[in-house]
Amino acid sequence: xxxxxxxxxxxxxxxxxxxxxxxxxxxxxxxxxxxxxxxxxxxxxxxxxxxxxxxxxxxxxxxxxxxxxxxxxxxxxxxxxxxxxxxxxxxxxxxxxxxxxxxxxxxxxxxxxxxxxxxxxxxxxxxxxxxxxxxxxxxxxxxxxxxxxxxxxxxxxxxxxxxxxxxxxxxxxxxxxxxxxxxxxxxxxxxxxxxxxxxxxxxxxxxxxxxxxxxxxxxxxxxxxxxxxxxxxxxxxxxxxxxxxxxxxxxxxxxxxxxxxxxxxxxxxxxxxxxxxxxxxxxxxxxxxxxxxxxxxxxxxxxxxxxxxxx
Numbered sequence: 001x002x003x004x005x006x007x008x009x010x011x012x013x014x015x016x017x018x019x020x021x022x023x024x025x026x027x028x029x030x031x032x033x034x035x036x037x038x039x040x041x042x043x044x045x046x047x048x049x050x051x052x053x054x055x056x057x058x059x060x061x062x063x064x065x066x067x068x069x070x071x072x073x074x075x076x077x078x079x080x081x082x083x084x085x086x087x088x089x090x091x092x093x094x095x096x097x098x099x100x101x102x103x104x105x106x107x108x109x110x111x112x113x114x115x116x117x118x119x120x121x122x123x124x125x126x127x128x129x130x131x132x133x134x135x136x137x138x139x140x141x142x143x144x145x146x147x148x149x150x151x152x153x154x155x156x157x158x159x160x161x162x163x164x165x166x167x168x169x170x171x172x173x174x175x176x177x178x179x180x181x182x183x184x185x186x187x188x189x190x191x192x193x194x195x196x197x198x199x200x201x202x203x204x205x206x207x208x209x210x211x212x213x214x215x216x217x218x219x220x221x222x223x224x225x226x227x228x229x230x231x232x233x234x235x236x237x238x239x240x241x242x243x244x245x246x247x248x249x250x251x252x253x254x255x256x257x258x259x260x261x262x263x264x265x266x267x268x269x270x271x272x273x274x275x276x277x278x279x280x281x282x283x284x285x286x287x288x289x290x291x292x293x294x295x296x297x298x299x300x301x302x303x304x305x306x307x308x309x310x311x
Contacts, residue, residue, distance in 0.1 A: 004037035059141030082131035149212035167200035
């Protein structure tokens with residue numbers, strides 16, 4: 001059961017005023033597929049939630065051919081990539097019942113202690129997920145670059161946005177983004193989205209939101225006394241798609257740098273040590289700053305030349 005697959009018929013609650021699948025609902029479906037597949041692989045709540053550790057999302061991305069529509073039958077597939085010490089990549093694809101490709105997505109997950117909110121070693125809890133390669137993978141998610149903004153507002157996290165992890169659910173960030181940016185309300189078709197979760201937003205916290213963009217490419221960021229998230233949305237504009245996807249090669253090398261730096265920090269601690277989730281995010285953000293330079297380089301780097309020191 002290396003690839004999870006489920007058939008879904010879209011209901012009225014799943015779509016927007018244009019009868020297209022809501023962005024937040026798309027990512028809810030991806031999240032639920034991740035949870036369900038993890039349970040089927042024997043790594044369910046008895047290994048995690050019941051022992052005080054939580055699955056958390058660090059980053060997500062999606063490349064969209066078209067959003068499915070109301071009453072349409074679709075097939076969602078999900079599979080895990082190769083675990084990278086503390087990071088769990090996961091991939092997704094969505095297609096019609098007839099096999100038409102609708103979109104592909106990827107995500108980076110990790111495990112944190114429920115009380116301390118610090119990243120934990122999965123092997124300490126017996127969490128082992130074997131990765132698989134299907135050939136259908138897109139690039140792993142990467143850090144979202146800060147961009148200029150021209151609009152802002154405050155938003156206080158309500159009770160209805162909070163999930164069992166005690167923070168604003170990742171799917172709600174897409175509702176918030178589309179309410180601010182307005183491209184969804186205008187009917188523009190979403191073609192790509194990338195999001196980086198830097199810190200959690202708890203019940204009652206007020207986020208200061210900033211956003212801006214032109215010609216179909218928009219940037220949104222939220223922060224409290226610390227950065228919370230960054231998101232980039234790319235939509236069709238006058239028949240053009242304003243999106244640039246990072247190459248899988250540059251992304252893989254950048255991820256290796258994350259693990260190399262993380263390994264150095266872990267090697268000076270005892271095996272049971274832990275580190276804050278935001279530390280992981282900062283390392284990812286730092287390492288992915290080299291991504292475009294690597295992708296554009298004519299040199300033949302091998303993504304396997306960096307190794308992780310033993311903790």
